[in-house]
Amino acid sequence: MMSDLVTRWAQRDRVREAAMSTSAARDLVARYVAGQDLDDLIPVLISLIDKGLLVSVGYLGDHVNTLEQAAANKDVYLTIVRRLSDEGISSSSELSLRLSRLGQRLGAEGRHFALGAARTICRAASNAGVLVTVDMGDYELVEPTLRAWEQLHQDIPAVGVTVQAALHRTQRDLSDLAMPGRRIRLCKGVFREPKQVAFRNRHEIDLAFVRDLRMLMNSQVIALVASHDPRMISIAEELIRRTGRPPESYEFQMLHGVRPMEQRRLADVGYRSRVLVPFGPGWYDYYTQRLAERPANAALFARSLFGKR
Structure with a gap:
């Protein structure tokens, strides 16, 4: 399923590290957390x-x-x-x-x-x-x-x-x-x-x-x-x-x-x-669950990791 693919992608170490260190990604997450x-x-x-x-x-x-x-x-x-x-x-x-x-x-x-x-x-x-x-x-x-x-x-x-x-x-x-x-x-x-x-x-x-x-x-x-x-x-x-x-x-x-x-x-x-x-500290896992529910948001999240919001 698409939701499973989105979740696995977001949970990769490189994606997690980029999200933790990129201000644009954190700003996007702030809408929900x-x-x-x-x-x-x-x-x-x-x-x-x-x-x-x-x-x-x-x-x-x-x-x-x-x-x-x-x-x-x-x-x-x-x-x-x-x-x-x-x-x-x-x-x-x-x-x-x-x-x-x-x-x-x-x-x-x-x-x-x-x-x-x-x-x-x-x-x-x-x-x-x-x-x-x-x-x-x-x-x-x-x-x-x-x-x-x-x-x-x-x-x-x-x-x-x-x-x-x-x-x-x-x-x-x-x-x-x-x-x-x-x-x-x-x-x-x-x-x-x-x-x-x-x-x-x-x-x-x-x-x-x-x-x-x-x-x-x-x-x-x-x-x-x-x-x-x-x-x-x-x-x-x-x-x-x-x-x-x-x-x-x-x-x-x-x-x-x-x-x-x-x-x-x-x-x-x-x-x-x-x-x-x-x-709380588990904000990233929570957000990736939201991505799984709305796979279309994954593209916006991916762009934010590379400063392309």
Whole structure:
């Protein structure tokens, strides 16, 4: 597939080194990623909030291979929460928490550490007035993530969780998850899973997303609609009208740099519109994933490496 070719090309050492050292390439990446550290992130968040948008912070940490690295990421998440509070933007902010960055893949000991670390982070965020939504990893992490979220939710009911429409199991999961007041983020899913566990055809994924969206909108959950697809957004708007949902019971979520005018439009007509802003040392891998989703952007990225923007 073209997306696989783009990803392999971007991950070559020579391409990575050029992107890391070329200002034009870094400027292009800045459209989607708010730099490597908090001093880069905070001005981006404040700018979005000043435009009437809500924000969600996604930390792009390095791959975790040891509990020491997981503990370091825990400290980063706690620092993010403190900084959001210090800047006075807690009430407009959400933390998108990925348990794999806290050691979830490191066996039983790692899962135990990840749960304890997530509980500490969620409590600190709750005290600071920052929302938390647990992000979802690939298929093998779905079940342990949902089990961990259940424990976090019991402790702090405002903690949300993410589900992926592309997975066969999601509608069954939603029948258990869609309880009043719970915050559930619905996305299509970015992981290419085996056909035994996931839809692979784009049309099938769209149909699954609409089925799941209807289930959420007909329930009493707080529905977080995470999609850039104009058709899905239009369907969500129609379902909001049909169900008469109050404004605080749903929101739209999109990635930083993707359809910014639509983000503003949704906010301007009175919807809660939240922008997920990623930052951190893992910015390059994140950006190459965006390239795989939009192969046409690879040409622009390649030109930037050679100063031909």
